Amino acid sequence: MTQPGPPDDAAPAAALEALEDLLLGGHPSLTRVEVCERAGVALEDASHLWHLLGFPHSDDDEVAFTETDVRSLQHTKALIDLGILDQERQDGLVRTWGRSFARLAEWQVDLLTEVSADLGVDLAEGVTALSEQVLPLVEDLQSIVWKRHLMGAWSRVMVSASGEAHRAVCFVDIVGYTSRSKTMTDRELVSWLEDFESAALDTVLEHDGRIIKNIGDELLLVTDTAEQAAAIACKLTHRGEDPDDPFPSVRAGVAYGDVVLRLGDVFGPVVNIASRLTSVARPGTVLIDEGTYLQLTGREHHDDDDARDEDDHDAPYRLRRLRRLSVKGYSRLKAWSLRPRSS
Incomplete structure (x- = not known):
């Protein structure tokens, strides 16, 4: 019998x-x-940039680069010379590029690998053939999507000329994520989270919101108005309580006020408050802060006010004032529970 030889590399x-x-x-x-x-x-300087991008270190005499790398450094130098990138902006932008593209590349390679397996072709042969056909299309599509988002970002900047702007920030958190994730395989868990984010995205876009990022079992989203964020939060929590809807049970927290917009992310106390409200919300409920309360009702709250909010039958929401909350960073946080009047 002929013995199998070494693997063919x-x-x-x-x-x-x-x-x-x-x-x-x-x-x-x-x-x-x-x-x-x-x-x-x-x-x-180049080594610093490559490090921020997440590229592996190479020795001075290692042949590991192409003309494309020369061009990328030339473009970076041109942006620096034009005053577009100072040191702080350069580090933040390049680090964001590195992380974002690394994740995107891993997902795309996994996808092409799975497609090759589904077609029953050799990995090397399948990935090469698919890459030649698919990647030019993906590259052009990514450029189109990026430019569309760039246009949207410019539109928002034109409305608010500074980096600080009034926004509603909302966190949506899956209830019972830890216990449920223990019963799933890695693939099932990823699929479940992707389905959750996809379903949530439909509602977010319907109300002109933007998902900033997903943090494991939690979504961070932003809207221009408190009304938009309230509608999103109420709809998602309502879906999670419907036994006939596969959408998971969630809780949400909404805060409104000044936020700092930077590199596609949001920062500031408003973000922290929305996160804290979400952490103490009960399953299927929405908690809002004082800024959101003011935007939804048109009136400021005073400590001697009673809970007459539910008597405003013309309002689209029922608001119930809670006892002041003691959460991390905020010992006496004003909060209200929010639910649609139709419920």
């Missing part, structure tokens, strides 16, 4: 060479020192 090696041509514009032919010399960028 020729196919994976050929596939990687083909991918280098497609993705990197050719085989590596330059060291990092040569790239910096040709781009006119100090080696120390």
Whole structure:
């Protein structure tokens, strides 16, 4: 009987060479020192940029770069020379690029790997063929999506000329996530979370909101008005309480006020308050802060006010004032429970 020989590494090696041509514009032919010399960028500065992007370290004499890397450094230097990127902006932007694209790349490679397996073709052969057909389409689509979001971001900036703006911030948290996740495989858990985010996104977009990020079992979203955030929070919590709806049980917290918008994220006390309210909300409920209360009712709250909020039958929501909450960072936080009057 003929004994099987050693595994043939020729196919994976050929596939990687083909991918280098497609993705990197050719085989590596330059060291990092040569790239910096040709781009006119100090080696120390380039190394700092590559580190922020999450690229592996290479030795000075290691041939690991292509002409594309020269061009990327030239573009970066041009942005710095134009005054677009100072040190602080450069670090923040580049770090965000590195993290975002690394996650996107991992997901896309996993997808193409799964498609190759579904087609029953060899991984090296399948990924190479799919990459040649799919990646140019994906690259163009990513550019289109990015420009659309860029246009939306510019529109919001035109309304608010500074980085600080009034926004409603809402957290939506899955109830019982830890116990349920223990009963799932990794693939089932990822699928479940993706279904949750996809379903939530439909509601968020319906009310002109934006999902800033998902933090495990929690979504952070932002809207321009408190009314939009309240509608989103109420609809999602209502869905979670419907036994015929596969959407998971959730709780939500909404706060309104000044936030700092930076690199697609939001910061400030309003974000912290929304997070704290979510952490103490009961399953299927929405808690709001004083800023949201003012926006929804048009009146300020005073300590000697009673709980007459529910008597306002013309309002779309029922509001019940709670005892002041003691949460991390806020020992006496004013809060109200919120639910649609139709419920």
